[in-house]
Amino acid sequence: xxxxxxxxxGTLSLLILSLLSRKPMYGYEIATTVGQxxxxxxxxxxxxxxxxxxxLEKDGLIRGQWQGKPGExxxxxxxxxxxxxxxxxxxxxxxxxxxxxxxxxxxxxx
Amino acid sequence: xxxxxxxxxGTLSLLILSLLSRKPMYGYEIATTVGQxxxxxxxxxxxxxxxxxxxLEKDGLIRGQWQGKPGExxxxxxxxxxxxxxxxxxxxxxxxxxxxxxxxxxxxxx
DNA sequence: TCCCTATGCATAGGACTCCTATGTATTATA
DNA sequence: TATAATACATAGGAGTCCTATGCATAGGGA
Numbered sequence: 001x002x003x004x005x006x007x008x009x010g011t012l013s014l015l016i017l018s019l020l021s022r023k024p025m026y027g028y029e030i031a032t033t034v035g036q037x038x039x040x041x042x043x044x045x046x047x048x049x050x051x052x053x054x055x056l057e058k059d060g061l062i063r064g065q066w067q068g069k070p071g072e073x074x075x076x077x078x079x080x081x082x083x084x085x086x087x088x089x090x091x092x093x094x095x096x097x098x099x100x101x102x103x104x105x106x107x108x109x110x
Numbered sequence: 111x112x113x114x115x116x117x118x119x120g121t122l123s124l125l126i127l128s129l130l131s132r133k134p135m136y137g138y139e140i141a142t143t144v145g146q147x148x149x150x151x152x153x154x155x156x157x158x159x160x161x162x163x164x165x166l167e168k169d170g171l172i173r174g175q176w177q178g179k180p181g182e183x184x185x186x187x188x189x190x191x192x193x194x195x196x197x198x199x200x201x202x203x204x205x206x207x208x209x210x211x212x213x214x215x216x217x218x219x220x
Numbered sequence: 221t222c223c224c225t226a227t228g229c230a231t232a233g234g235a236c237t238c239c240t241a242t243g244t245a246t247t248a249t250a
Numbered sequence: 251t252a253t254a255a256t257a258c259a260t261a262g263g264a265g266t267c268c269t270a271t272g273c274a275t276a277g278g279g280a
Contacts, residue, residue: 106205
């Protein structure tokens, strides 16, 4: 998709939290899910995704647990913490405010 | 306003172009206008605004001209170039795509 | 069997955006 | 006459995201 990458900044952590509010997921699953859900609008790179997951965990918003019975592929499942759920609500509201504010300016310029 | 600053990134140049599509404006006027139009949602700092204006000019999207008859306050008025107008259209479309994509994910998580 | 692709996680280094802090100068106001 | 508001500018740093690279396993086709 031809979406301006500059405009994407800041949405990564919001969307990771949102996706994990559905159910625990592992990194690769998060990336493919957000791609599918948006018709390919997002194509997160490993170099963005994994450091972001590590930071969210460091900040206590998500927690990761290695899973994999012997013979299974090793995956790190992340789930939202209570704090992460609260931040998700805040970030969602901020996102709504941003949308309204930007669209106000764009509308007024027409 | 309590708007998450991370989410703001990328909107600065879009909104500057949008504001200048109304009429030529000088830097300080741009900052106060975007604040008024959004009820204070944006509070752009000089350290963000002026470098951004310089970059937009360097990229050929806007052009600045010093104005000020003697006795008047010296102001640098910027106006959109033809290229700037085209980029504004592109960026507006990208912004719309981003909004839809993010909201798709958020909605699906409810 | 062997190679290639997809899956799955990770990090170093760099580009880019925005902010804080600071500087200069003029005009209006208390 | 001091202070706030106006008006522009830049250096330095923090933070976010990307490119590039590395490692490892599973599955499918030749």
